[in-house]
Amino acid sequence: MELLDLEIFSLVAKEQSVTRAAQLLQRVQSNVTTRVKQLEEELGVQLFSREGKRMTLTGDGQRLLGYAHRMLTLAEEARQAMQSNVPVGRLRIGSMESTAAARLPGLLGAYQSLWPAVQLDISTGTTRALIDDVKASRLDCAFIAETDERAAIEFNTGADADLAAIPAFREELLLLVPSRLGSASESVTHYPLAAFAKGCTYRRIGEQWLESKCADQGSGPESVGEIVEYHSYHAIFAAVSAGTAVAVFPKSVLATLAVASTVQSIPLTEITTWMVSRPAYQSLALNELSRLLPAR
Template sequence: MELLDLEIFSLVAKEQSVTRAAQLLQRVQSNVTTRVKQLEEELGVQLFSREGKRMTLTENGQRLLGYAHRMLTLAEEARQAMQSDVPVGKLRIGAMESTAAARLPGLLGAYQSLWPDVQLEISTGTTRALIDDVKASRLDCAFVAETDERAALEFNTDDDTSLAAVPVFREELLLLVPGRAGAASGSVAHFPLAAFPKGCTYRRLGEQWLESQHADAGSRPEIIEYHSYHAIFAAVSAGTAVAVFPKSVLATLAVASTVQSIPLTAIQTWMVSRPAYQSRSLDELSRLLPTF
């Protein structure tokens, strides 16, 4: 089993397509297909279910993918350690949508001006999904939001699954409400909550706030899921929902009189990584954090 085989396998799994994987790898499609088949023959298992042009992982494929991510990450870590004292190679960064939009541009711009040879890969997701991706070696680090209480349980503990976490900044959260609703909490509690999918910390805080406003114990607010802050803002502006919004994201939008905001709480954003992961590229990113 070669690292190239695992790289090809991982990319086909991610893209669910031999054609797209071949394009990204700049290889002919037949070569990618052959390498996948050879890997299956070597391991004696089927790694993909083939449905037309769509490739989905089998149970064995899912099992191998976890190993592949860890092996490729370790190989990249070793390569960087041997090449130079100067940061090089790839750094895979995850972030919440809000952090990617309002906080990362300046930080990553400064980083690239200092270390142009580092290839940055940025992906976004909910706090829960990002934490899982760091633990599974799909990401080298991630910027996530979590309350101090939960962070104390999950980060920097003696648990083998614990992540190292560095506090980066505190985010002011607002409850964004339709302008016609008024700012009184009771007048907005009946609105649905526009939010990202489950696993989003801001969604959880919004649900908890709305639940606390309902007189009948045990009732749960209606959730309408969106995948961008622009869509969430549009729903609030249209008068159909309320939403939890970071103040830093709201500052990037042209806010009209169709919305109002209610101070909700402040929450810490952390940069999390695996304690055993060693990378000069990540070290240099950490050194920049206090300035942003």
């Protein structure tokens, strides 16, 4: 089993397409197909279910993918360690949408000016999805939000810890509500909560705050409005501006938008954005990124 085979296999799994993987690898399609088939023959299992041009992982393929990610990550770490005493290679960074929009441009711009030989791959997701991707070696590090209380549990500092965490930023969270909301005539809890998918820390905080408000008013959590999922802060802001929802918004993200008089904000809480990584993963590229974090 060669590392190139695992790289090809991982890319086909990600793209669910031999054609697309071949284009990204700048190889002919027949070569990619042959390498996948040879890997299946070597292992004696079927790695993909083929439905027309779409390739989906089988159960055996899913199991191999976890090993492939770890082996490729370790190979890249070794290559970086042997090649240079300055950061080189690739650094795969995950981030929440809010951090990617308001915090990372300045940080990564400064990083690239110092270490231009490092290739930065950026992807976004919810806190829960990013943590899972770091643990599974699909990401080298990720910027996620968590309360200090839950972080103390989630980021165990013992020898068997799954994650290492460094405070990166401190965020002020606001509840964004329609400007027409009248404190005397309408209740915040009657509005749907516009939020990202489950696994988003800010969504959880919004749900807990609204449930607490219901309790203060003498009603149960079932009185909280429904959750409406969106994929961007611009869409969430539009929903609040239109008067159809409320939302949890980091103040740093709100500062990047052209805020209209159609919304108002209620202070909620402060929360830490952490940079998490696997304790066993070491690279100069990651070390230098951590040195630039403003909260260190």
